[in-house]
Amino acid sequence: MRAIEHYVSGKALIGASGRHGDVYNPNTGAVQAQVALANAREIDAAVQSAAKAFPGWAATNPQRRARVMFAFKQLVEKNMDELAHLLSSEHGKVIADSKGDIQRGLEVIEFACGIPHALKGEYTEGAGPGIDVYSMRQPLGVVAGITPFNFPAMIPMWMFGVAIATGNTFVLKPSEKDPSVPVRLAELMMEAGAPEGVLNVAHGDKEAVDAIIAHPEIKAISFVGSSDIAHYIYSHGTANGKRVQAMGGAKNHGIVLPDADLDQVVKDLVGAAYGSAGERCMALPVVVPVGKKTADDLRERLIPEIEKLKVGISTDADAQYGPVVSLAHKRKVEDYIGLGAKEGAELVRDGRGFKLQGYEEGFFVGPTLFDKVSTEMRTYKEEIFGPVLQIMRAENFEEALALPSQHQYGNGVAIFTRNGRAAREFAQRVNVGMVGINVPIPVPVAYHTFGGWKRSAFGDTNQHGMEGVKFYTKVKTVTARWPEGDVGDQSFVIPTMR
C-alpha cells in the first residue's frame, strides 16, 4: 500500500506517531493509500523547520521571493496533467474541475508574483519639523494553514502563496482525505527555489490541529472548512494569542426574478448546484424563483436538464460530475435527502441508491431536486454539500432578499435578472459576503478577496488579495527626526508635530 508521508525541510518525514488514515479512490470505493497522521512531536518538527528557515527567507528581498513564485507557477503548469489526475483520484471531481481547482490557486500565485508592489509602505514627508513618518509591512514568522478536502490545490495556494511571498514560512495541514497534491505542491515549491523549510506539510486530524493551535511558535492560523470547526479554531487560536482567519460552511441562494433569462439560469444552476457533486463552498444549492409563474417555468425547464446530467468516474471526459469524497459523506447526503422528504418538501428527483455500472462500490449520488422547501426545515437550515438542489418559492423581491440575509450562513449569493436597478439594490442590501449578478458562482478574482459573512467566516480579514497581505504581515511605523540645529530640550513632554 502506498504511504503518504509528511514533507518537512524539503524531504519526506516518515510518520512515527503510529497513526494512519485511509485515503480512498472515491470512484471505486477502494483504499488506495495510507496517510501518516501527525502527533504534537511531528507538528513541532515541521514548525522547527519553518522557524529555522524564517530569518533567511524574511531577509530575502521581495523581488527574489516573487521570482520563486514565478518559477513555481511555471512548474505547476508544466505538471498540470499529473496534478489534476492525482487530485481527481483522491477527491473524485472530474479532471476539468481538478484543472480549475489548480488554475484558481495559480491565479493567487500570479498575484503573489507582484508582492513587491503590495508590500510598499506609506510615507509622509515633513510630518513635523525635520520629521518624516513611514511604515513597512513585515512578515509574522511561522504561520499555519489548515485546509478542507474540497479544493486541495486552490485553498492551500490561497494561503501559502500570499504567506510565503510576504516573507513568512509555512506549515500546511491539508485534509487527510486527499493529501497527495499538497505534498506535490510543496515539492514543486522547493524545485522552484524556495529554501528548505519555507513550506512544510504535516498531515493529520484533530490531534495535529490541536498541536498547531497550542504551538507557541505559530503566529497565525488560516483555516477553511466547516463552521463548527472554524469556530473552534478561531476561538482557541485567538485565545492563544494567534491571528486567526477561519472560513466556514455555506448555503448559497440564487434569486431568480421574473424578468431573468430562464434558459441561461437553468444552465447556470445545473453547473453551480451539481458541478463537483455539489462539494463547493460557492455552490448554489438553493434557488429562489420569485412568483409562481417563474417557479413553475423554472422547474419545468430544470427537470429535463437534470435528467440529462452525466454522472461518471472522474476520468470520464463526458461526465459532468463524479463521486462524493467518502462513503460517510455519501451516507450523510442520502440521509439529508430522506430527511427532506420526511420534513414535507416535494422530492422531485431522488439521487439515492445511484449505482454506476462497473463502479458499484463508488461513492456516487445521483442528482436530486426538491421543490416547496421552507425555512423551518433542517435540510434548508443546514449545509448538505452534495448534488442536491432545493427550490424555495418566494412571492416577491423582499421575501427573496430576506432568505439569504437571514440564513445562518452568508458566503455567496446570486441574483438573476435583466433589471439593473433591482440587481444594484439587491447587492447593496443583502446580508452576504460575496454577490453574483447573473454570475452563479461569484468567486472573486485573486487580486480581490474571498470571504463570507456570519457563520461562513470568523475573523476580520479575507483570503488573498490585499486582505491576505494584511493578514500575513504586521505594520511597523517609523517616525524619524533629522533636525537642523538645536531643537531644545523636549525630553519630558510627549512629542507633538508643531
Ligand code: NAD
Ligand atoms: P472539515 O471542517 O471537516 O475539515 C477541514 C479541516 O479541519 C481538515 O484539515 C480536517 O482535518 C480538520 N478537522 C476535521 N475535524 C476536526 C476536528 N474535530 N478538530 C479540528 N480539526 C478538524 O471540512 P471538510 O469536510 O474538509 O470541507 C468541507 C467544508 O469546508 C464545508 O463545510 C465547506 O462549505 C467548507 N468550505 C468553506 C470554504 C470557504 O471559503 N468558506 C471553502 C471550501 C470549503
